[in-house]
Amino acid sequence: MTYFDEKLENIKILPKEDYPQKGPRPSKIREDLPALITELGIKDGDSLSFHHHLRNGDKVLVQVMKAVQSAGIKDITLVASSIFPSMGPIVELIEDGTITNIVTSYVSGPVGEAVSKGKLQGRIIMQSHGGRARAILSDEVPIDFAFIASPSCDVKGNISGVNGTNSCGAMGYAISDSIKGKTTIAVTDFLAGYPNYPADITEDYIDYVLKVDTIGEKAGIVSGTTMITKDPVGLKIAQDTLNSMIATGLVKDGLSFQTGAGGISLAVADYLRDYMIEKEIKGSFASGGITGYLVDMLEEGLFETLFDVQCFDLKAVDSLGYNKNHLRMSGSQYGNPEVSCVVDNLDIVILGATEIDTNFNVNVTTGAHGMLMGGSGGHQDTAFGSKVSIIVSKLFSSRIPFVKDRVDVITTPGNTVDILVTERGISINPLRTDLLEKFAEAKIDVID
Amino acid sequence: MTYFDEKLENIKILPKEDYPQKGPRPSKIREDLPALITELGIKDGDSLSFHHHLRNGDKVLVQVMKAVQSAGIKDITLVASSIFPSMGPIVELIEDGTITNIVTSYVSGPVGEAVSKGKLQGRIIMQSHGGRARAILSDEVPIDFAFIASPSCDVKGNISGVNGTNSCGAMGYAISDSIKGKTTIAVTDFLAGYPNYPADITEDYIDYVLKVDTIGEKAGIVSGTTMITKDPVGLKIAQDTLNSMIATGLVKDGLSFQTGAGGISLAVADYLRDYMIEKEIKGSFASGGITGYLVDMLEEGLFETLFDVQCFDLKAVDSLGYNKNHLRMSGSQYGNPEVSCVVDNLDIVILGATEIDTNFNVNVTTGAHGMLMGGSGGHQDTAFGSKVSIIVSKLFSSRIPFVKDRVDVITTPGNTVDILVTERGISINPLRTDLLEKFAEAKIDVID
Numbered sequence: 001m002t003y004f005d006e007k008l009e010n011i012k013i014l015p016k017e018d019y020p021q022k023g024p025r026p027s028k029i030r031e032d033l034p035a036l037i038t039e040l041g042i043k044d045g046d047s048l049s050f051h052h053h054l055r056n057g058d059k060v061l062v063q064v065m066k067a068v069q070s071a072g073i074k075d076i077t078l079v080a081s082s083i084f085p086s087m088g089p090i091v092e093l094i095e096d097g098t099i100t101n102i103v104t105s106y107v108s109g110p111v112g113e114a115v116s117k118g119k120l121q122g123r124i125i126m127q128s129h130g131g132r133a134r135a136i137l138s139d140e141v142p143i144d145f146a147f148i149a150s151p152s153c154d155v156k157g158n159i160s161g162v163n164g165t166n167s168c169g170a171m172g173y174a175i176s177d178s179i180k181g182k183t184t185i186a187v188t189d190f191l192a193g194y195p196n197y198p199a200d201i202t203e204d205y206i207d208y209v210l211k212v213d214t215i216g217e218k219a220g221i222v223s224g225t226t227m228i229t230k231d232p233v234g235l236k237i238a239q240d241t242l243n244s245m246i247a248t249g250l251v252k253d254g255l256s257f258q259t260g261a262g263g264i265s266l267a268v269a270d271y272l273r274d275y276m277i278e279k280e281i282k283g284s285f286a287s288g289g290i291t292g293y294l295v296d297m298l299e300e301g302l303f304e305t306l307f308d309v310q311c312f313d314l315k316a317v318d319s320l321g322y323n324k325n326h327l328r329m330s331g332s333q334y335g336n337p338e339v340s341c342v343v344d345n346l347d348i349v350i351l352g353a354t355e356i357d358t359n360f361n362v363n364v365t366t367g368a369h370g371m372l373m374g375g376s377g378g379h380q381d382t383a384f385g386s387k388v389s390i391i392v393s394k395l396f397s398s399r400i401p402f403v404k405d406r407v408d409v410i411t412t413p414g415n416t417v418d419i420l421v422t423e424r425g426i427s428i429n430p431l432r433t434d435l436l437e438k439f440a441e442a443k444i445d446v447i448d
Numbered sequence: 449m450t451y452f453d454e455k456l457e458n459i460k461i462l463p464k465e466d467y468p469q470k471g472p473r474p475s476k477i478r479e480d481l482p483a484l485i486t487e488l489g490i491k492d493g494d495s496l497s498f499h500h501h502l503r504n505g506d507k508v509l510v511q512v513m514k515a516v517q518s519a520g521i522k523d524i525t526l527v528a529s530s531i532f533p534s535m536g537p538i539v540e541l542i543e544d545g546t547i548t549n550i551v552t553s554y555v556s557g558p559v560g561e562a563v564s565k566g567k568l569q570g571r572i573i574m575q576s577h578g579g580r581a582r583a584i585l586s587d588e589v590p591i592d593f594a595f596i597a598s599p600s601c602d603v604k605g606n607i608s609g610v611n612g613t614n615s616c617g618a619m620g621y622a623i624s625d626s627i628k629g630k631t632t633i634a635v636t637d638f639l640a641g642y643p644n645y646p647a648d649i650t651e652d653y654i655d656y657v658l659k660v661d662t663i664g665e666k667a668g669i670v671s672g673t674t675m676i677t678k679d680p681v682g683l684k685i686a687q688d689t690l691n692s693m694i695a696t697g698l699v700k701d702g703l704s705f706q707t708g709a710g711g712i713s714l715a716v717a718d719y720l721r722d723y724m725i726e727k728e729i730k731g732s733f734a735s736g737g738i739t740g741y742l743v744d745m746l747e748e749g750l751f752e753t754l755f756d757v758q759c760f761d762l763k764a765v766d767s768l769g770y771n772k773n774h775l776r777m778s779g780s781q782y783g784n785p786e787v788s789c790v791v792d793n794l795d796i797v798i799l800g801a802t803e804i805d806t807n808f809n810v811n812v813t814t815g816a817h818g819m820l821m822g823g824s825g826g827h828q829d830t831a832f833g834s835k836v837s838i839i840v841s842k843l844f845s846s847r848i849p850f851v852k853d854r855v856d857v858i859t860t861p862g863n864t865v866d867i868l869v870t871e872r873g874i875s876i877n878p879l880r881t882d883l884l885e886k887f888a889e890a891k892i893d894v895i896d
Contacts, residue, residue, distance in 0.1 A: 012588055020785065022832055022864045025792050125459070140459045156788050194793060195733055195753055197775055204780050204787040285643055305643055324772060327645055332652050337468065339652040340604050344473050345642060384470055416470045 028209045029155055029191075033067045036210055040183060042068060044075045046144040049136075049181060051174035052082035052106070053149065053161065053310060057220025060149035060187050062089045063212065069098040077101040077122070079143055081132060081173040081331075082377070085109025086220060094119050103141055105129050106375035116372045124372075126365060129173060129309070130335020130343065130381035136176040137332055146181025148174050148206075149215045153188040154196040157206025161311075162198065162321040164190030166216040169311025169320045170290070171200040175330035178205040189215045198321075200328060223313045226291045228270055229263030233394055233423050238267035241350065241392050241421045242275060247442040248388050248435065250347040251275065255283035257303070258343075258382055259350040261291050261312040264392045268350050269293045276302045287334070287342050288349075288378060290316040290326075298325060307342050309334045309378075335381030343378070343385030351379055353391045355407050360414030360429045362391060363407035376411050383416040388435070390419040476657045477603055477639075481515045484658055488631060490516060492523045494592040497584075497629060499622035500530035500554070501597065501609065501758060505668025508597035508635050510537045511660065517546040525549040525570070527591055529580060529621040529779075530825070533557025534668060542567050551589055553577050554823035564820045572820075574813060577621060577757070578783020578791065578829035584624040585780055594629025596622050596654075597663045601636040602644040605654025609759075610646065610769040612638030614664040617759025617768045618738070619648040623778035626653040637663045646769075648776060671761045674739045676718055677711030681842055681871045686715035689798065689840050689869045690723060695890040696836050696883065698795040699723065703731035705751070706791075706830055707798040709739050709760040712840045716798050717741045724750045735782070735790050736797075736826060738764040738774075746773060755790050757782045757826075783829030791826070791833030799827055801839045803855050808862030808877045810839060811855035824859050831864040836883070838867040 030036045042048070048068070050061045061080060066089065068076060078090075078099050088110035093099045095114070101122035107115065115124055127135060135141040152164030161171040166189065178184055178201045185208040186201075229235060241264075245251050257272070259265040270293065276283065277300070286294045287307035292315030298306050299319075307329045311317045319326045335343045343349075353362045354374065362383075367373040383389040395402045402422070418435060420427040425447040428435050439446050478484045490496070496516070498509045509528060514537065516524060526538075526547050536558035541547045543562070549570035555563065563572055575583060583589040596619075600612030609619040614637065626632055626649045633656040634649075677683060689712075693699050705720070707713040718741065724731065725748070734742045735755035740763030746754050747767075755777045759765045767774045783791045791797075801810045802822060810831075815821040831837040843850045850870070866883060868875040873895040876883050887894050 012583075012586075019861060019863075020832070025788060028788065135459065138460075156793060193732075195755070195775070195790075197753060198772065199775075202777070202781045204778075204784055204789055206788070284641075305645060307643070322772075324646065324770075327643070327647075329650070330652075333650045336652055340473060340476065340654070341652055342643075345604060384468070413467060415467075 027155070028157055028207065029211060030208055031211045033064065033210060033212065034070065036208065037067055037071050040145060042071070042073055042145060044073055047077040047079050047142060049079035049143040049146045049177045050081070051149065051171065051177060052080065052084065053168040053171050053173065054166065054216040054221045056084040056086045057216040057218060058084065058086060058149060059214050059216045060147060061087050064147050064187070065090050065093055065099065069093050069096070074098055075100045077103065079103045079141060081129070082106035083111045087111055097121055103127065104375065105132050106377050108373050112372035116370065126375050128335060128376040128380040129331050129378045130337055130341065133176040133331035134336045134338050136180050137336070138338070139180070143177055143181045144183065146177035146184045148178060148184060148186050148201065150186040150188040151215070152190040152192045152196055153186045153209050154192045154194040155209060156194055156203040157186050157209055158194070158196040158199040158203050159186050159201040159206065160192070160196050160198055161200045162317060163192055163196060166218055166221060167317050168221050169317035170308040170328050172309030172329055172334060173331045174201065176332060183207050185210050187212055187215060189213060222311060222317060226261045226266060226313050227263060228266045234264045235267055237392050237394065237421050237423055238264055238271055240426055241268045241390055242271040243444060244390060244419055244421060244426055245272065245348055247439050247444050248348065249438060250387060251281065253282050255281065256345055256347045257283060257286045258288040258346055260352060261289060262352050265350050265352065266291065266293055268392065273297055273302060287346065288382070292316060295319040298323065307334070335378055335385065337381070337384070341385070343381045346382060346386035348388050348390065349382040349386040350390050350392055351383060353393050355402055355404055356391060356420060357404050357407045360417040360420070361407050361410045362412040362417055363409045365409045365411045370408055380412045383412045388418045389416060390421060391417060392421050395422045395424060475603070476605055476655065477659060478656055479659045481512065481658060481660065482518065484656065485515055485519050488593060490519070490521055490593060492521055495525040495527050495590060497527035497591040497594045497625045498529070499596065499619065499625060500528065500532065501616040501619050501621065502614065502664040502669045504532040504534045505664040505666060506532065506534060506597060507662050507664045508595060509535050512595050512635070513538050513541055513547065517541050517544070522546055523548045525551065527551045527589060530554035531559045535559055545569060551575065552823065553580050554825050556821050560820035564818065574823050576783060576824040576828040577779050577826045578785055578789065581624045581779035582784045582786050584628050585784070586786070587628070591625055591629045592631065594625035594632045596626060596632060596634050596649065598634040598636040599663070600638040600640045600644055601634045601657050602640045602642040603657060604642055604651040605634050605657055606642070606644040606647040606651045607634050607649040607654065608640070608644050608646055609648045610765060611640055611644060614666055614669060615765050616669050617765035618756040618776050620757030620777055620782060621779045622649065624780060631655050633658050635660055635663060637661060670759060670765060674709045674714060674761045675711060676714045682712045683715055685840050685842065685869050685871055686712055686719055688874055689716045689838055690719040691892060692838060692867055692869060692874055693720065693796055695887050695892050696796065697886060698835060699729065701730050703729065704793055704795045705731060705734045706736040706794055708800060709737060710800050713798050713800065714739065714741055716840065721745055721750060735794065736830070740764060743767040746771065755782070783826055783833065785829070785832070789833070791829045794830060794834035796836050796838065797830040797834040798838050798840055799831060801841050803850055803852050804839060804868060805852050805855045808865040808868065809855050809858045810860040810865055811857045813857045813859045818856055828860045831860045836866045837864060838869060839865060840869050843870045843872060
């Protein structure tokens with residue numbers, strides 16, 4: 001009887017007079033943002049969260065935070081999964097103390113500059129995408145109010161990223177916020193009929209539905225197309241990368257693969273596609289931010305499934321709407337380091353870098369003069385989880401030297417970075433003696 | 449700076465020497481149940497949870513609990529979403545104090561008899577399906593170990609109810625357990641390749657995967673077909689029920705509807721189908737436990753979507769596997785009374801009853817001599833949430849009088865029960881003066 005005596009003392013038993021009465025539930029719909037801020041009782045010191053699936057086209061974060069500023073609320077901790085250049089208007093809120101702390105996975109543009117110049121009164125905590133989900137789900141980063149930009153939402157709060165004028169596709173980074181936000185507000189410019197489906201977030205996780213004129217600007221949300229590099233140097237790097245992948249022995253039936261949307265990364269995917277077709281290789285899954293190139297490979301049967309946390313282009317958004325092998329995943333399912341997650345099952349990930357040092361430590365967080373202009377995103381998560389992580393980059397394309405003795409900021413620790421491919425050739429992390437042997441067998445030149 | 453000082457004091461920052469090392473993760477696979485029980489450290493007083501999606505074909509609950517008994521562990525609280533006759537072997541565990549408390553939504557067969565005879569040393573708490581999800585998600589019913597019967601599972605814990613030898617379809621009642629179980633164990637007889645999809649529960653929620661010889665017996669899990677009554681009395685009740693539904697004014701475009709798998713309930717669905725086709729009515733959704741009849745109506749375009757918490761027959765399981773308008777829902781999304789949920793959006797629900805009293809209170813929990821032989825399941829949830837709840841039953845089919853002055857047990861309070869249809873005619877709850885008026889307008893005879 002231990003259980004009931006000690007554990008169930010808090011079980012709720014309503015007295016009969018408190019039984020709820022049958023009848024319509026209160027409406028969740030609100031149409032006046034300032035009035036909602038008053039109704040919610042947002043106060044000094046609260047934490048407000050936002051996701052970045054509308055990327056540089058997002059109109060929700062600035063809209064809400066400016067209303068918070070107008071309400072005279074100070075000392076807000078902004079828990080934003082990423083911060084883009086278009087969110088520059090919040091610099092003013094950093095300067096006047098409306099926002100005093102930031103928790104995020106990526107910052108570029110004016111906000112990064114403002115933080116770098118010391119304008120933030122409190123602290124900034126940078127996390128990976130998986131690390132953010134972990135911290136939120138484990139209650140280490142409490143969220144008082146989650147404002148969830150919603151391409152479509154019905155009156156009860158069923159949110160879908162594939163419907164609506166400003167569809168963004170997968171909404172993986174918003175899931176933890178919807179679960180843990182003490183109060184959750186779907187912000188939408190497209191009220192769908194009930195039930196809105198397929199739902200990325202269902203009504204049981206949403207308290208309010210705020211109707212606004214616009215949540216975003218389509219052109220900034222997703223690219224019409226993402227483009228493969230045409231630069232011969234980039235293409236050589238991509239070819240060497242494919243050769244490296246083959247040398248690892250992992251490019252075979254069951255391959256799992258992730259790559260970004262950069263020009264060289266896409267060229268790697270393109271070369272991989274040709275190779276898989278030629279060798280009749282059927283992969284298991286591709287994951288991450290998803291582009292049309294990976295959708296093509298899914299449809300050609302080169303991968304059985306896609307795990308999609310975020311769509312990078314329109315083709316990915318469309319595919320998510322109709323292809324049942326194109327699977328949604330939450331940020332936690334993607335990369336939460338405290339649970340088993342998709343990155344743990346990755347064979348190979350292709351990643352970029354701003355700078356890398358002789359211990360293979362990678363910086364994608366700061367640029368010239370230590371200016372904050374990026375962040376891990378999924379970099380840490382995938383480098384750690386994958387069997388082989390490959391950094392692809394041109395040595396001489398940015399204003400700062402690419403290879404250094406010591407990077408300014410370690411975004412991704414060198415012990416999780418396995419191969420570097422540049423126009424100078426292929427380097428292998430000396431910790432990976434297994435790879436050094438395989439490359440020797442495959443007679444692939446490796447440079448120190 | 450309130451936030452960091454007061455709220456983020458617990459944020460985890462690993463010292464560098466504790467950084468996790470890249471490499472394979474520990475295997476989740478176990479193949480020896482007794483060894484796993486030792487490894488898990490299950491101890492006296494713990495709570496173990498199970499779902500009932502394998503219904504009377506379930507071989508997991510008894511298998512696990514007998515191993516717990518063999519390990520000499522006592523005083524277990526059994527948190528089982530429902531308990532069926534095939535689980536009779538646990539009566540012995542109730543008698544010897546292995547199981548001392550039970551939290552469930554439905555009990556029939558030997559366990560109900562044993563509890564009724566006072567054999568349980570502790571207490572039994574009966575909840576609705578939605579109430580169970582609420583209590584678990586709000587930590588009022590803590591779960592130390594969730595054993596999740598899994599028709600298919602991959603080595604990382606992605607569970608799908610539509611794949612595998614013993615597929616059961618939707619797994620809505622297992623979701624809260626997977627989220628809140630302190631330790632979660634997928635129990636499967638079908639190890640699928642990674643990734644197993646579509647996943648009802650993803651790997652980030654699963655700690656162990658236990659491979660067993662069998663999780664169930666197909667014939668007991670789902671019916672090959674569920675059958676419409678052929679009894680003329682039942683058919684008359686069904687016709688009167690349809691007439692009542694029409695009189696409410698709710699049978700029009702956008703209709704949302706739920707009915708069970710009983711013979712009369714299915715006849716109502718069948719009559720409704722004919723009527724909707726004739727009148728060219730397009731409904732919004734049907735919900736609940738889903739049968740092939742509702743799948744037909746989905747495919748005929750009579751409903752836009754199905755919300756499926758549990759599949760009642762093979763046709764529903766198949767449909768869930770291929771029809772993207774056939775949506776899964778969790779027990780919380782279905783009926784959690786503390787959040788907005790699907791039952792809140794129901795126009796009409798058709799329900800059965802064991803007995804009903806003159807205040808429209810319904811008992812579906814106990815039978816003759818107060819013997820425990822049922823429970824709310826979704827009865828309370830849907831009666832409360834729907835605009836109109838209709839009880840359909842023959843007056844003279846059971847061993848006990850159907851209409852009483854006062855029911856033995858109030859499963860569903862009378863203020864949420866709106867209409868009763870029997871072979872004697874249609875009765876309307878006097879609280880629903882609005883319905884009385886509508887029925888008068890429609891010239892439908894109503895009895896007191």
